[in-house]
Amino acid sequence: MPDAGLKYLIRGLGVALVGLLLPLAALAAGPSPEAIAKAKLANEQCFACHSQEGLAHPPQADLDLAKLRGLLVDKPTFEDADHGKFACTKCHNEGYDDFPHEKDAADNTSTCQDCHAKKADKIQAEFDKSVHAKHLADKFSCTTCHDLHSIKVAKNQDEARKIVAQDNRICLGCHDSDQTFARFAPEKKVRPPIDEIHDWLPNARTHWKAVRCVECHTPLGGDMLSHEILNKDRAERKCVSCHSADTSLKVRLYRHLAKQEQEKLGFMNSVVLSENYVIGATRNLALDSVMIGLVALTLLGVLVHAALRVLMHTLRRRKKDD
Amino acid sequence: MTEEHRHGERRHADRRHPEDGGRIYILPGWVRIWHWCNALLILTLIATGISLHFAGGKAPLIEFSLAVRIHNVAGLLLVVLYIFFVVANAVTGNWWQFVPRPPGILERCLKQTRFYLWGVFKGETEPYPVTREENFNTLQAITYWFMIYLVMPVLVGSGLIFMFPQFAPGEMFGLDGLLPVAVLHYASACIVLAFLIAHVYLCTFGKKISSTFKTMITGWHEH
Ligand code: HEM
Numbered sequence: 001m002p003d004a005g006l007k008y009l010i011r012g013l014g015v016a017l018v019g020l021l022l023p024l025a026a027l028a029a030g031p032s033p034e035a036i037a038k039a040k041l042a043n044e045q046c047f048a049c050h051s052q053e054g055l056a057h058p059p060q061a062d063l064d065l066a067k068l069r070g071l072l073v074d075k076p077t078f079e080d081a082d083h084g085k086f087a088c089t090k091c092h093n094e095g096y097d098d099f100p101h102e103k104d105a106a107d108n109t110s111t112c113q114d115c116h117a118k119k120a121d122k123i124q125a126e127f128d129k130s131v132h133a134k135h136l137a138d139k140f141s142c143t144t145c146h147d148l149h150s151i152k153v154a155k156n157q158d159e160a161r162k163i164v165a166q167d168n169r170i171c172l173g174c175h176d177s178d179q180t181f182a183r184f185a186p187e188k189k190v191r192p193p194i195d196e197i198h199d200w201l202p203n204a205r206t207h208w209k210a211v212r213c214v215e216c217h218t219p220l221g222g223d224m225l226s227h228e229i230l231n232k233d234r235a236e237r238k239c240v241s242c243h244s245a246d247t248s249l250k251v252r253l254y255r256h257l258a259k260q261e262q263e264k265l266g267f268m269n270s271v272v273l274s275e276n277y278v279i280g281a282t283r284n285l286a287l288d289s290v291m292i293g294l295v296a297l298t299l300l301g302v303l304v305h306a307a308l309r310v311l312m313h314t315l316r317r318r319k320k321d322d
Numbered sequence: 323m324t325e326e327h328r329h330g331e332r333r334h335a336d337r338r339h340p341e342d343g344g345r346i347y348i349l350p351g352w353v354r355i356w357h358w359c360n361a362l363l364i365l366t367l368i369a370t371g372i373s374l375h376f377a378g379g380k381a382p383l384i385e386f387s388l389a390v391r392i393h394n395v396a397g398l399l400l401v402v403l404y405i406f407f408v409v410a411n412a413v414t415g416n417w418w419q420f421v422p423r424p425p426g427i428l429e430r431c432l433k434q435t436r437f438y439l440w441g442v443f444k445g446e447t448e449p450y451p452v453t454r455e456e457n458f459n460t461l462q463a464i465t466y467w468f469m470i471y472l473v474m475p476v477l478v479g480s481g482l483i484f485m486f487p488q489f490a491p492g493e494m495f496g497l498d499g500l501l502p503v504a505v506l507h508y509a510s511a512c513i514v515l516a517f518l519i520a521h522v523y524l525c526t527f528g529k530k531i532s533s534t535f536k537t538m539i540t541g542w543h544e545h
Contacts, residue, residue: 202390206487239386244378277500280377280386287505291512298516302523305438312443 031085039087040079046088047075049099060099073149081152091148112142119224126227135186144184145170154225155256160275163253164212171213200237210276211242215252225252243280247272348457349541353416356407357538363403364514366396371511397481404478407470420467422460430460442527452543462524469517473510480507 031039048059050073055065078084089096095105112120120142127133132140154163172194174180181191198204216236218226241248245268250258254271264270266286273282370393373383383389411417422430433449441449450459458466483490483503491499528534529544537543 200387202387202394239390240378243374243386246378273497273501275498277498277504279374279504282501283375284505287509291509294512295516295519298519302519306523306526308443313445316445 036085039085039090042087042089046096047073051075063099078149081148081150082156083148083151122224123227130227130229131231132229136184139184154253158257160253160257160272161209164208164210167212167214168208172208197232210278211249212253215242215249220248220251240280243278245269245281245283247278247281249278249281344545345542346452346454346545347541348452348454348543349537350414350416351541352410354538354541356403356410359403360400360407363396363400364518367393367400368511368515368518370396375508394485397485401478401482404474419457420463420470422463423456427460431464434459434461448527451545457543465517469514473513473517476506477510477514480504480510 048054049068050071052072055068091110093108093110095102095108157163174184175194178191195204201207214225217230219228219230247269249272250269258271267273267282267284269281272278370384370389373389374393376383377386430450437446437449480503484507487500490503493499494502525534533544
């Protein structure tokens with residue numbers, strides 16, 4: 001074949017290009033495919049025990065199954081999560097390779113600070129101003145809210161409902177459960193009943209399926225969601241902060257989704273519309289024009305008609321008088 | 323000429339010679355009470371509905387959460403009132419008032435339209451005066467039928483689904499399932515508002531400007 005040489009040349013160039021780009025891509029997107037595959041394989045060792053299957057068919061006889069039951073990690077959830085490409089041992093450093101695990105193994109677990117130094121400092125500063133820092137600073141840590149084996153933050157998700165469900169589960173886990181709340185609360189503090197506090201908000205439970213607690217309980221600003229949880233005096237109470245053309249939803253819950261999609265079918269804030277019809281915020285501008293036009297034309301017609309009637313009436317009367 | 327047609331002619335002829343003096347009793351009490359309750363609720367719903375739809379702008383509107391509360395209460399009352407009206411209409415046979423009787427429906431509509439667009443300016447009188455059997459001219463009857471039996475059910479029905487969104491479709495064409503409900507509700511509400519404007523204006527076509535409004539209070543029509 002005459003062009004076989006050319007084909008080889010192109011293929012060769014392609015391979016060279018991929019070879020050149022792969023390391024770059026790996027730099028940008030975290031662990032390389034080989035590293036991920038390796039981590040996945042290594043993790044099988046842990047999943048052998050820390051999974052439903054491990055619990056059903058323990059590889060060893062002398063395991064404390066009751067304890068293990070509370071220490072399971074769901075494999076598909078983990079692998080889909082923000083840290084799912086890591087080996088368990090990346091964070092659970094020493095002491096977990098063998099069983100029984102070493103007594104002080106838990107002390108060696110990496111902290112957020114180890115890998116996210118800059119972000120963690122900023123967040124820690126915000127947390128220090130939060131309602132939870134006042135009495136609970138020593139009981140609250142990043143992992144109180146973030147389960148590193150499942151968290152997938154908003155910017156890595158493409159469905160608002162899932163983001164809302166994930167984030168509200170964190171808050172409601174304590175604020176909708178007397179038991180969990182009491183574990184953290186200062187002595188004698190009674191859990192404020194979540195429905196009663198928000199009874200000024202119609203269909204509060206409907207709202208919590210569509211918006212996050214942090215939509216109202218954090219200050220706006222910055223390129224990242226603030227970790228300063230606001231108390232009742234500063235939490236957002238105005239309905240029109242969401243229910244209006246200039247809805248704050250587009251810079252909060254829908255911030256990351258908004259980048260993917262612009263005006264759709266002539267609706268304002270159409271990105272919100274893919275999952276919620278929000279009165280006041282997701283109006284259709286063309287429909288509005290048609291409807292306002294209909295009403296305005298009717299009004300105009302009536303006014304012109306009335307004016308003519310009065311005019312003709314006066315003319316007729318004048319004629320009769322003459 | 324068919325028998326029926328002649329009958330129709332005779333009926334229209336009757337109209338021009340109303341049997342009793344200048345007054346006939348045409349509106350029973352329940353219709354008048356329904357009418358004014360309906361008017362009050364619809365005005366309330368329009369004011370609050372506009373405040374919801376255009377919330378947060380510069381226009382001076384009713385505060386959002388207050389508007390929601392009022393709109394929900396008035397909406398439920400209107401549902402009850404509407405059901406009452408439909409049932410009472412059926413039981414008393416009053417709904418026949420909204421059904422134009424053949425023959426010559428189109429012809430009467432055209433004549434009525436000509437009157438509104440031309441005759442009224444020349445000081446002509448209504449081509450089809452009110453009788454006890456037919457309160458409304460043909461054009462009126464058709465419009466009222468359209469509003470009461472087509473637009474209102476859409477408005478009330480979509481309002482109910484809006485109130486209980488669990489009955490709305492979950493999702494349609496990749497958009498929230500509440501969207502078609504909201505659009506129907508909004509569009510039918512705007513048609514009601516346009517109707518209302520024309521309706522109030524056409525009520526100034528009585529013997530005097532205020533005659534028709536009085537009729538809706540007393541039940542007595544004056545020729
Ligand atoms: C003349 C009658 C009515 C008018 C003019 C009217 C108008 C409106 C308008 C303009 C909106 C805002 C919709 C949007 O922005 O997409 C709305 C919302 C709503 N309407 Fe109506 N409506 C009427 C009757 C009813 C009835 C009979 C019901 C209920 C049974 C109802 C229930 C609702 C509900 C539940 C909402 C959502 C906001 C809320 O919960 O208050 N409406 N209406």
